[in-house]
Amino acid sequence: MTGISSFFGIQTSLRGLLAQQAGLDVTAHNIANAETPGYSRQTAQLESVTGLKLASGALAGGGGALLGGGVDVTAYARARDAFADIQYRAQASLHGNAETTTSALSTVEESLNEPGTTGISALLSKFWDAWQAVSNQPEDPATKSALAVTARALTDGIRSFDGQLSAVGTNAASELAGITSANGPILQNATAIARLNGEISAAISAGRQPNDLLDQRDKLLDELSEYGQVTVTDLQNGSIQVAFGGVATPLLVDDTTAWAPTAPATTLFPTPAAGGRIGALQTLSLVPGGTIDGYRKELDAFAAKLVSDVNLAHGTPFFDTAGTTAATVAVDAGILAAPTTIRTTNLAGAPAGANDVARGVAQLRSGAADKLYAGFVLRVGNESLDAQRREGSSAATLASASDRRASVSGVSLDEEMANMIRFQRGYQASARTMSTVDEMLDTLINRTGRVGL
Structure with missing residues (x-):
C-alpha cells in the first residue's frame, strides 16, 4: 500500500477549521447588517x-484512488434574485407616480373646499340669492350694495382658486427642475453608479467578489426607479448600462460614464416621462394638456360663461368685459363705484318696482355656468379619488414585491443564529480532529522505539 504523509490529516483538519471560521465570519457580517437598507x-x-491522487497499488486490490483532502471556500455568494429586482423597480416607479399625483390633487381638493362654506359653490349661491333679493326690492340701494359686495366676493374667490391651481403647477415644475438638474438626485445617482461600475469591474477582474459594492449599486438603482422607469443591461464584466424613463438614448449610465446634460435636459426627460415621480410632475406642471392646465381651462370656461350670461341678461356690463378668464374675472368698476347703477328693468318708462332684469339674472341659477362648475368639481373629485385608489393599490403591490425580494435577500436572524451554531459545531469538530491527529503524531514522533509501549 502506497504511504500517505502522517501530516495529511493536519492539513485536512486545518481546511475544515478555516472553512467553518469563514462561515462564522459571513454569519457575523449578515447579523451586523440585518437592518442595513439594501443589504x-x-x-x-x-x-x-x-x-489526493494515490498511485496504483494504493489499495489492497492494487488500484489507485483519490483521497479526500477536506473543504475549501470557493465563493462568498450574494443572495439576489434579478427578476425580483425588476418587479420591485417597476412597482416603485408606479408608486412614485401615484404618490406624487395624489399629493398634488389633495392640495387642489383642499383649495377647492367643496362642499364648504367658503367654496365657489357657496359664493355662487350667495350671488344668485343677492340677485333674487334685488328682484324682490329693486328700488332698495342697500340690496344693490349687498349684491355688489357678494359679486366681488365671488370673483375674488374664482381668481384666488385659479391662483392656487397655478401655484400647484408652478410647484410641480419647480420640483421637477430640481430633480432633473445637474445637482439633482437622478444625475447624482448616475455619477455614483458609474463610479461603482469601475470599482466592481476592477474587483471582478482581480478575482474578487465585490458583494457590498453590488449592494450599493442596487440600492441606487432602487432609488432611481422611484423617479422613472429604469432599464438595466449587464455588460458581462460586472459593469452595467442604465436607460431611464423609457428612453433608449441617451443612456443615463454607460459603463463608467454618466450622462452629462446640456440645458434643457429634455432628451433624457421627455414629456411625459415613463412613470415615476418625474412623469407625475411633468403632467402636473403647467404644460399644455397637463392636469393642472386642464383644470384651469375648465375654470376659465365657467368664468367666461358666467360673465357672458350675466352681462347679457343685465343688458349692460355687470362683470368687466375684459375679464373672461378665471384669472381676470372681475365686477365692472362702475358697478362697484355706484351699485345703484345695477339695472333691474329694461322696460322704457317702467313703473316703480319693475324687476324684469333682476328676475332674469336670478333665474340663471342652476343654468349653464353652474353646470360647468359642477362638472369641474366632479372631475377634480373623481381624479383625486382615482389617484388615491392607485396610490393604495401601488403601495400594497410594492410592499408585496419588497417582501418577495426580502425573502431571498433579507437577513433572518433566526436563520443566522442557527447557522452560527452549525458553524460553531463544525469548527469544534474540526478542532477535535486536529487534536486527535496531533496526539497520534505525538505518539509516532516522541514515543516510537521506547520500551514498554
Whole structure:
C-alpha cells in the first residue's frame, strides 16, 4: 500500500477549521447588517477539495484512488434574485407616480373646499340669492350694495382658486427642475453608479467578489426607479448600462460614464416621462394638456360663461368685459363705484318696482355656468379619488414585491443564529480532529522505539 504523509490529516483538519471560521465570519457580517437598507444576505460557498491522487497499488486490490483532502471556500455568494429586482423597480416607479399625483390633487381638493362654506359653490349661491333679493326690492340701494359686495366676493374667490391651481403647477415644475438638474438626485445617482461600475469591474477582474459594492449599486438603482422607469443591461464584466424613463438614448449610465446634460435636459426627460415621480410632475406642471392646465381651462370656461350670461341678461356690463378668464374675472368698476347703477328693468318708462332684469339674472341659477362648475368639481373629485385608489393599490403591490425580494435577500436572524451554531459545531469538530491527529503524531514522533509501549 502506497504511504500517505502522517501530516495529511493536519492539513485536512486545518481546511475544515478555516472553512467553518469563514462561515462564522459571513454569519457575523449578515447579523451586523440585518437592518442595513439594501443589504443582501451573503453565504460562504463550500466545496470539497480535489482528492489526493494515490498511485496504483494504493489499495489492497492494487488500484489507485483519490483521497479526500477536506473543504475549501470557493465563493462568498450574494443572495439576489434579478427578476425580483425588476418587479420591485417597476412597482416603485408606479408608486412614485401615484404618490406624487395624489399629493398634488389633495392640495387642489383642499383649495377647492367643496362642499364648504367658503367654496365657489357657496359664493355662487350667495350671488344668485343677492340677485333674487334685488328682484324682490329693486328700488332698495342697500340690496344693490349687498349684491355688489357678494359679486366681488365671488370673483375674488374664482381668481384666488385659479391662483392656487397655478401655484400647484408652478410647484410641480419647480420640483421637477430640481430633480432633473445637474445637482439633482437622478444625475447624482448616475455619477455614483458609474463610479461603482469601475470599482466592481476592477474587483471582478482581480478575482474578487465585490458583494457590498453590488449592494450599493442596487440600492441606487432602487432609488432611481422611484423617479422613472429604469432599464438595466449587464455588460458581462460586472459593469452595467442604465436607460431611464423609457428612453433608449441617451443612456443615463454607460459603463463608467454618466450622462452629462446640456440645458434643457429634455432628451433624457421627455414629456411625459415613463412613470415615476418625474412623469407625475411633468403632467402636473403647467404644460399644455397637463392636469393642472386642464383644470384651469375648465375654470376659465365657467368664468367666461358666467360673465357672458350675466352681462347679457343685465343688458349692460355687470362683470368687466375684459375679464373672461378665471384669472381676470372681475365686477365692472362702475358697478362697484355706484351699485345703484345695477339695472333691474329694461322696460322704457317702467313703473316703480319693475324687476324684469333682476328676475332674469336670478333665474340663471342652476343654468349653464353652474353646470360647468359642477362638472369641474366632479372631475377634480373623481381624479383625486382615482389617484388615491392607485396610490393604495401601488403601495400594497410594492410592499408585496419588497417582501418577495426580502425573502431571498433579507437577513433572518433566526436563520443566522442557527447557522452560527452549525458553524460553531463544525469548527469544534474540526478542532477535535486536529487534536486527535496531533496526539497520534505525538505518539509516532516522541514515543516510537521506547520500551514498554
